[in-house]
Amino acid sequence: MNIGEAASASGITAKMIRYYESVDLIPPAGRTEAGYRTYDGRDVGTLRFIRRARDFGMPMDRVKLLVGLWQDKDRPSREVKAVALRQVAELEAKIAELTAMKDALAELAGACRGDNRPDCPILRDLADVSSTASHPGAVLRAGMRGQRFVGNGPA
Amino acid sequence: MNIGEAASASGITAKMIRYYESVDLIPPAGRTEAGYRTYDGRDVGTLRFIRRARDFGMPMDRVKLLVGLWQDKDRPSREVKAVALRQVAELEAKIAELTAMKDALAELAGACRGDNRPDCPILRDLADVSSTASHPGAVLRAGMRGQRFVGNGPA
DNA sequence: ATGGGGCTTCCCACCATGGGAAGGTCAACC
DNA sequence: GGTTGACCTTCCCATGGTGGGAAGCCCCAT
Numbered sequence: 001m002n003i004g005e006a007a008s009a010s011g012i013t014a015k016m017i018r019y020y021e022s023v024d025l026i027p028p029a030g031r032t033e034a035g036y037r038t039y040d041g042r043d044v045g046t047l048r049f050i051r052r053a054r055d056f057g058m059p060m061d062r063v064k065l066l067v068g069l070w071q072d073k074d075r076p077s078r079e080v081k082a083v084a085l086r087q088v089a090e091l092e093a094k095i096a097e098l099t100a101m102k103d104a105l106a107e108l109a110g111a112c113r114g115d116n117r118p119d120c121p122i123l124r125d126l127a128d129v130s131s132t133a134s135h136p137g138a139v140l141r142a143g144m145r146g147q148r149f150v151g152n153g154p155a
Numbered sequence: 156m157n158i159g160e161a162a163s164a165s166g167i168t169a170k171m172i173r174y175y176e177s178v179d180l181i182p183p184a185g186r187t188e189a190g191y192r193t194y195d196g197r198d199v200g201t202l203r204f205i206r207r208a209r210d211f212g213m214p215m216d217r218v219k220l221l222v223g224l225w226q227d228k229d230r231p232s233r234e235v236k237a238v239a240l241r242q243v244a245e246l247e248a249k250i251a252e253l254t255a256m257k258d259a260l261a262e263l264a265g266a267c268r269g270d271n272r273p274d275c276p277i278l279r280d281l282a283d284v285s286s287t288a289s290h291p292g293a294v295l296r297a298g299m300r301g302q303r304f305v306g307n308g309p310a
Numbered sequence: 311a312t313g314g315g316g317c318t319t320c321c322c323a324c325c326a327t328g329g330g331a332a333g334g335t336c337a338a339c340c
Numbered sequence: 341g342g343t344t345g346a347c348c349t350t351c352c353c354a355t356g357g358t359g360g361g362a363a364g365c366c367c368c369a370t
Contacts, residue, residue, distance in 0.1 A: 101211050125207075
């Protein structure tokens, strides 16, 4: 199998397969004499596994960890569960943040008439010197440095 | 006011203030003879406004738009509200995605005993060839290309 | 033998942010 | 007046995953 076939079989672009190889998420593929990468069914299985893990919003580190556990037939399920629960906890934290943002902003928007007059509580709030501490992002800025792990939606 | 003072007064790092200037989110600051940037109370107000808008998870584009509306005293509040509601809608979409991920993963984790035995439904699911379509990320991958706008939590 | 589609590597861009180096400036203190 | 240390300047680099694209090689079918 060439990389293109492996890509369509696994749902991961050829570009990303090469990238995963370059960051040691997957071992270097075999090569033909001409230098083309070759893949077999097992490789596609691994790629699919990776795609699924990414679908749960996991960062590469976590995926790598999980692939390792998957390939170790004697892992205790305890370890796998711990990884999964960490991910769940981070997702929950992110959801809570976004919800706080959303609620605060929706409330402001609800208070805005949305007509032709310029007067607007949304802008008033954003410009307001006094309400600094109670804003959703204050917490965010304080507590969530470098969480990444959600970003764009895996693509 | 030097950039450092403006930074602590506004809650935006000096580094980011320079960056915002470089991408034309804010106009170039005045300079002393020695080349130091200078800021006044109005500038700090603008920076604070920007920080608040970012706290709602808005991407730079949206913030820029909002700053423009803020500075135009004759804007119709309709336009401001529309921007806010777009942001709310995107936050809701993101929340829905993350919730789908979280629920699916939590369910799997719930089915895993988490003991010393290797058997684990989480890994079984990730490796499962058949369940491709029903996974949370399938939707994600299909529908959310290039949404960005949440990323790390503004920092 | 020629064309088109695949493969290779390498570089660039995104977005918002932080880190750090190399060098200039300012203010305070002795 | 000189030294010190805190601040400022610009410039480059890294992050994380992903896409885009160029330049060049390879393979197969016509």
